[in-house]
Amino acid sequence: MLLELRDLVTRYGAVEALHGIALDVGAAEIVALLGANGAGKSTTLKTISRVIAPASGTVTFDGRSLDGLTPEDVVALGIAHVPEGRRIFPGLTVLDNLRLGATPRRATRAEIDRDLDAVIELFPKLRTLATKLGWTLSGGEQQMLAIARGLMAKPRLLLLDEPSLGLAPLIVTGVMETIARIAREGTTVLLVEQNAHLALQIANRAYVLETGRVALSGPASDLLTSDEMRRAYLGSAVRTRHAEPTSP
């Protein structure tokens, strides 16, 4: 496995948010991390990227323990974290936002320019926005920029925290298709989503968190059709189905 979490416990002061998580992500997989508000999804990503240090347990990336590393060390090892709420720099242009994503790599100007071309090919809209300031972008454009900036670190593992949040349905479909393409091109993805239905369409496997514990896990196709999953987490889809006329 590329990423392995074992017995991971994370606290905010006296509050224990993760009570012993075990989770695996294999190379080139998309793994979805699902669950309701406050379940611990963002905390899991923050613990992997070392924004928070765990109280106990281990995170292993490509066979190496991340114990004692700083967030900068973790980026340098090949893990990029795109946090909740698209934290782009509003006063910088799109191009400068993207260039900043490459800072941890100590790459040459020529290498960075080549990688800029590659991410702009993935998000063609960014070409026309290149000289615009971050704050002038729409929500969907900011989300694309945040993901593209994460890719500028040339990660082997991309941690995405709710990339669909607050976006119009049509834009969300585009973002999900791009995430699927990123994985096809070889970058492993751990995708946090509240919209389980959406994430399960593109994920290979998924874990469902419930108040800091893994409540369910398995292949995405199994979870999409599992009764337990539908009752608890695919609520709206189930209601739609029940509203349809049924034969006696």
Ligand SMILES: Nc1ncnc2c1ncn2[C@@H]1O[C@H](COP(=O)(O)OP(=O)(O)OP(=O)(O)O)[C@@H](O)[C@H]1O
């Ligand atoms: N900075 C913090 N200080 C104290 N408690 C926190 C902090 N951040 C999160 N928590 C608590 O930790 C738990 C897990 O929060 P987390 O943000 O990981 O959930 P989440 O699954 O990402 O939720 P959401 O879907 O709302 O983003 C919650 O009970 C939350 O209140």
Ligand SMILES: [Mg+2]
């Ligand atoms: Mg969150």
